[in-house]
Amino acid sequence: MSDDHSVLTERVGLVGVMALVVGNAISIPIFVLPGPLAGSAGPSVVIAALVAAIPAAFVVLYNAQLGSAMPVAGGLYVYISRLTSPFWGFLVPFTLSVVTWASLLFAAIGFAEYTRFFVGLPADLLIYGFLVFVLVVNLLGVKTVARLQVVFLALLVAALATFVVPGAFAVDAGNYTPVFPEGPGPFAVAVVALFYPYLGFGLLTELGEEIDDPGRTIPIALLSGIVIVAAVYLLLTVVLVGVMPWQQLGGTEAAVAVAATRFLPSWAAGFVALGAIFAVLSTVNTTLLVGSRTVMRAARDGILPQQFARIHPTLGTPHISVLALGVPPIFLATVVQQEVVELSVFIALATLTALFFAAIALWNLPVDFPEHYRNATLRFRRYRGLLFVVVGGMTVAAGFWLVTLLRVPEAGLLLVGWFLLGYGYYRYRVTQVGEDSGGLFMRMVTLDSHEAAFAREQSYEGVEEMRGEDAETGSGD
Amino acid sequence: MPVGRFRTDPAELDDLERRVSARQYPEGALVVGMGVGIAAPFLAQQLSLSLLLLSGPVGMAMGPVAGGVGGYLLGHRYRQWKLAASRAARGADDETDGEVGAEASARGGGGS
16 A cells, blocks of 8 residues: 555645545535425424534544545545445445436525526526536646635635634524424434535545545545534534524525525624535536446456546546536436435435445455555544444444335335346446456455556556646656 | 455465455355345335335344345355356366377377
8 A cells, every 4th residue: 555655746734634524524415405395394403403413423434444544535435445345335426416416406406596586587497507507627636626615615615604603693492392393204304414415524445546635635534524514514504493483494496595684684694505506516517427437446446347448638637537427417407406315315325325334344354355444544443432423333334224214215216226126237337347257256346446447547547647737748648 | 355364365375266365255155145134124114015114114124134145145246156056067178188199199199
């Protein structure tokens, strides 16, 4: 591993990593979900925001350990394929594609909802315009947008503070009762749906090798990040439910901005609504970036067609992966526009499945790659702390999965149906490679080819950067 | 999805085992079993069929678990059978090749 670290040319420090994680986690769902969820679950949505942090804490622990032990790009796919089995690993990019579609749609719906707070444009137009814009930006490269990430995050934090601080003095305690007006069912759905925003913590495992001193930085950023994000979510939900009766929140578009008009002047409420747009801008590009990177990694192993690993010679982006992830939401937009809660439940369910397999991967890590585990800053004794963390995470993931299944069986059927389709494709691919299926298997269970590919990619990126600095000499090829 | 000490070291597998392992029979069967375990109680509920516990919440919660475990075990057995069948086929091929080779060398030997 150390050899691989030596070829890196660009690294992100602790502050940058914190900005990335917190900026990615405090995203559009915080503006979109609490309204409709409060409409069905009532004031219990506040407790749901807190309970949703429990599986998120396990995600953080797993990421902190796996990420610091094996700081590789395309993290989750690599961990699960190498440490559980190739098919479960393959399901990561295969399912991540649907999760990315759903996340982009979710962001587009939220963008339209909050933009309509300012201008009366048709929602369809805003959704399509947004999806095309994101696709084009990601095809062209996101360096400019990435540089603006810190600015967007600062504006987002300011917008949230504008809502939360004055709002804390405007709450009506009567709005918090009854806590469970519709029983425990909608509360359970709210817990699972509110787990979705915590997905941002998975970002670090995808960027592992580009982080400065990952063994130290990853655990610190993750552990302090989850405290910050959970506090922000809790405060926002407490104020939202406290200033507006839950019955009204259910049917209100741009609920956070509308609630803000109850205690803020219109210009300040407008700034809160702008916060949602900042949230979209600070997260949506990382969503597509991370997804395309994972697909690219799987293509390099050969389980997805090699075209997905191709980098555009001029744009320097994995354009085919970006198109595969960015185009379908444009066609799906009309179908799922009203289904924000269902979308988030589906995304959360897919993530909980990944959490389950990440737990098994973590348990296998000290046995399968002991030298990597020795490098991890955050380590537990296998039959003490590690067993507790692994079993705890698996139990929480399985428990949430079953609760969701009881409430929204369609989401479970859809996900398992997608997995079945994935198995069909996986077998087709294995048959296609024929006699080399043993070679494909070995590439998917060992780290050798992956680390070599990563080293090659870093060398390639280094060369590309030098070419960029030489500016338009055109002599590279 | 073998775990911990039950996990096979990929480096110890021969080419036939790797090829059969690549097909991931237990994992695929787990997904099929899980799908059946979700669909059966769901359909029973939709069609208002009272199939003992199947259509209730217990069936809904336990169906995917039972289906998944059952599917995995079946897939595991199938993989063992497939591996044994592949070995037998290879053995037969080798034997045939050996016989053909022996006949050829015998013919060659007789001819010389």
